[in-house]
Amino acid sequence: MKIPRQQQEDAFPNGELLREIAELRELVSRGKDGGKRQLEEAIKEAAGTPFARQIQLITIPRKCTLPKFPSVFDGSTCAIHHIKTYSLALLQYENNDAVLCKYFPASLAGEALKWFDGFHEGSINLFEKLQILFLGQYMSSSMKKHGIEKSFSLRRRINESLRDMTNRWRTLSNEMAGRVDERNLILSFINALFPTDLLFTQIFKIKDRITMTELREY
DSSP states (O other), X not given: OOOOHHHHHHTSTTHHHXXXXXXXXXXXXXXXXXXXXXXXXXXXXXXXOSBOHHHHTSOOOTTOOOOOOSOOBOSSSOHXXXXXXXXXXXXXXXXXXXXXXXXGGGGBOHHHHHHHXXXXXXXXXXXXXXXXXXXXXXXXXXXXXXXXXXXXXXXXXXXXXXXXXXXXXXXXHHHHBTTXXXXXXXXXXXXXXXXXXXXXXXXXXXTTTOOHHXXXXX
């Protein structure tokens, strides 16, 4: 007669160990099932593409090989220049949306490639749409970054009057309107002053409360 498992475990000094081994086997079994499901989900996600079905179904011409791009775009360089370079590299396929769309991810890296991977499946049906989204994303980022860098490059010159420096800041603020937020413009003014300026001390104390309108009155 077969001894029940519980009695079999209790009959030996290492019955507790046997129970632990059985529990471990069960966990491993569950892990395998869960791992299999995760793998299936990962494969499905990897197979997904932001390109619409009409783009997916078009076969790349056999003679069309992936060009060697002078550089890949990672979000830190000029987006317009990248589009121009990419389009020139595939100039003979300028009317072939499938080629232009399918090869575009190969010209991206880093943060830009993550941006591309974030598109919903089947959401891109034309290269023109992809191009507009790309430029909309990275032109604004580039302009904002350039605007902040330019604003914080302002410095009061040696022997320059405070009035002259303030006028230069006002001109710069008007130029950067819409590209740099008011808080950064205020900080750029403070940053431009000499630490020994009395105005620096006065404004620094209220830098978190002062508004552009108030600052322009100084």
